[in-house]
Amino acid sequence: MASFQKYQTQKGARWLFKEKINGKYSTRRGFKTKQEAKLACAKIVRKSQFLFDDKAMFKEVAEIWLNDYRKTGIKVSTLSHKEAQASFFSEKFKNEKISAITSEMIEDIFEEMKSEGYAYGTIKNYKKTISLIMKYALKKQFIYFNVVGDVRMPFFDEDVISKKEAIERKYLNLNELKEFLAVSEKTHTDEIHTLFLLISETGMRIGEALSLLESDLDIENNTIEIYKSLTRIAVEDFKLTTPKTTSSVRKVFVRQSLMDKLKKIMKKNEQIREKMTLKSDYKLLFFSKAINVGNPYLVGTINDKIEEVVAQTSIKKHVTSRTFRHTAVSMLAEAGVSLEAIKEMMGHSSSKITETIYLHVTDYTKKDTLLKLDALMKKIGQN
Template structure:
């Protein structure tokens, strides 16, 4: 719903809200509902009331009689799954649908009220669901109910204006939400990588050094193939990402990158030398295991299991958690922190923002810009400190001159 402040002919300021209502039943043309109020909430409520009123007259009682929530979901999902949605997004929606169906699968949709649905969200929260899980489930339910409104199955959207329950934020939450909590400082990265070298298991060194010095996503790392590595020019080509139902290695799927575009990353010589050695070892493993393992999979993955199948995000995060337990790093982190840390590394190295965004494959500059701004501010502060430290004797001359002027 779009809302703005407007001036009336008498010069008074009012809030005006606009939202699409049910399409004209004869022409099918767009029908915008516009209402004004003294406050934003009043204007929004007027629009919602009018939409509900118009929807009510369009609901066909015969069509919805006996229809339950799970039946509505089936109708919506049949449409949703053939839209331009990635496989891993569909898998996420399936999980969210399962969560909703556990609470209201057999609920008749003509009995499904805002109050009942709020209770559903409260129950999911009380069972320990994270805020992100709640927001994702709410988003899924909202799409289902909007589908119902569009096809005249329901008169109102029970998910509209819902309150997402949440616990009071802890100190740890505040640290995670802060910009500084989104990436590791140099000493933290150094400690983690040192621990990887000392205590890491097979592939840990190659995984985490590559993530830290490339900024690629974990799914992109797991999808890397031998053909993506250009050792002559020290380049890595990013064209795909790894996903799979329940992270079953034999049911993996390769999809396009998050922003559906390919990119090429120039890498340091030492990282490419490390990956070259890994590829050499993979070739040896292939010669050894493809005759010993019945279902050996020759996928040519750079980060492959002994049987040739790829790894998933969960595997990498599990290994990362193991390493973190052996460090003094206290704040929570997943493998995604390497992307943000890489942005800070590039910023400190003097790389400009457009080049950083191109390298990490960010269409949305929000987080990248936040980190870039935060790091450059710290760099400016350090520059000022260095000036004071190196030229303090000259600055003292100003203090001495000011003191003499005061005495005179």
């Protein structure tokens, strides 16, 4: 097993390592950090055992990893996040060989994300993704050592103000939602605008919304049955699967005006089906009208459309399809709906995020209730 030692030189502290390679001990000196020494040691050891392709670019390896990851039958929502995060890192490391990436480079990206307003939990999820990519690269012999294990997360001040801001970044307030929907109505099709309305009002997961069949709508009673989700096998292939949990099977009520919009979407869908043969036999409520016509939209496509809308607003938050699920929780909480009823509508048996947003929003409504009570007491002379 390798040993690492710090020593002093005229130029400052340096590191060395000793390792037994092919029956003989080898010593290397002059490394500025222990991380550099560990990386060099790993390279020597693994070079003595395998033939590595250390010239591969990060983007190439990330794409290979994604192709294998898609074959695992992962849920569409999870896959969408991994695709977006892999694309994010591919852009950051677009000119880098994967073997040249260091822990410091990844830490710099995380610090940049923090400065741009990304929450601690979000950055942690990104770290999980790049760790998966690097583990895959190590297994496939593109790198000698997985540097992610030495990556330190940015420091977040856990005071009350930062916690408050972190919670409020997870959802759109009423003014932000109003602005978003006003822009989407002008810049996108009725179908996409209605999809945004649906997920913000009902809190559906995007995979649940994109897997809806027209037969799932009960037009007379203004309800929608949710009992499946969408799993993407490949860009052109998908399957409808069981939902995330048994509590995800549920029925949600929608406003009459929203149901009217959904009816218009169904009417347009029927006109499209009469004119052309669609790629999918499913009578999906929302489906692609351009590429692979009839197939469900890619979640990444929906998130791209969300970004297009946000770019034309004053909203400064990082908004994805999941943001609208949290937005629905905040609106229901503000409307006075109980936590248990919200969990049922969201398809949650329990959810820390749902509870956190609920408690945060209702803290303000409690203050409003107190003000109303104070006004009533003053009316009867109890100042």
